[in-house]
Amino acid sequence: MTQPLTFAFADDGAIPNSALPLLVYRSAMPADPVAIERAFAAHRWPPAWRDGVHPFHHFHSNAHEALGVARGEATVLFGGPGGQVLTVKAGDVVVIPAGVGHCNQGQSDDLLIVGAYPDNADRPDMHRGRVSDHRTVTANVARVAMPLADPVTGETGGLNAIWGG
Numbered sequence: 741m742t743q744p745l746t747f748a749f750a751d752d753g754a755i756p757n758s759a760l761p762l763l764v765y766r767s768a769m770p771a772d773p774v775a776i777e778r779a780f781a782a783h784r785w786p787p788a789w790r791d792g793v794h795p796f797h798h799f800h801s802n803a804h805e806a807l808g809v810a811r812g813e814a815t816v817l818f819g820g821p822g823g824q825v826l827t828v829k830a831g832d833v834v835v836i837p838a839g840v841g842h843c844n845q846g847q848s849d850d851l852l853i854v855g856a857y858p859d860n861a862d863r864p865d866m867h868r869g870r871v872s873d874h875r876t877v878t879a880n881v882a883r884v885a886m887p888l889a890d891p892v893t894g895e896t897g898g899l900n901a902i903w904g905g
Contacts, residue, residue: 744764745763745764745766746761746763746764746902747762747764747818747824748761748762749818749819749824749841753871754870754871754874755819755869756801756839756874756877756878756881757823757840758837758839758840758881760903761837761903762818762819762834762840763835764826764828764832764833765833768831768832768892769832769833771811773790773811773852776833776854777808780854780856780891783889784859784860784889784891785806785856785858785859785887785891786859787854787855788856789855790810790852790853790854790855791852791855792847792852793816793843793844793853794843795843797868798842798866798868799836799841799869800836800838800864800865800867801839801865801877801880802862802864802880803861803864803865803884804835804838804857804858804887805835805836805855806834806855806891807828807836807854808853808855808891809828809832809851811852812829812848812849812850812852813830813848814828814829814846814851815844815846816834816844817845818841819840820841825845833891833892835891835892837884837903838880838881839880841869856891858888858889859888860885860887861884865880887899887900
């Protein structure tokens with residue numbers, strides 16, 4: 741397994757983003773939703789949904805999120821309007837720290853993503869970057885616990901070694 745690509749995004753005053761980098765594991769899983777769900781579950785990231793990425797800027801202030809691309813590809817803007825556009829495709833896994841904005845910019849017709857949250861996470865909330873919520877969501881992000889394992893490798897080090905947990 742190769743090391744994930746890392747991307748850092750600054751707080752833009754509406755979307756808090758995170759001091760923790762976004763992680764992109766290329767070709768990390770089989771392009772199969774069942775296999776991704778099994779791996780996530782075995783690695784303490786219970787799968788929560790199958791779908792795509794919302795076409796509007798949003799983030800979760802109380803939970804980290806893993807996106808396992810099971811089919812197709814998508815172009816996603818991470819980090820809010822001033823962030824970075826990345827293309828993710830079948831087999832890729834993206835680990836999004838709490839607070840990091842994401843927005844679908846385009847996708848193939850067959851896109852299917854498996855979403856998961858660490859088993860020590862609260863039920864994920866959803867925020868759309870309202871400036872009036874910024875103080876509250878920034879405080880929420882600061883309280884989010886480190887995951888107990890990496891969703892790709894299952895190691896207790898893994899992403900926590902990168903995130904400093």
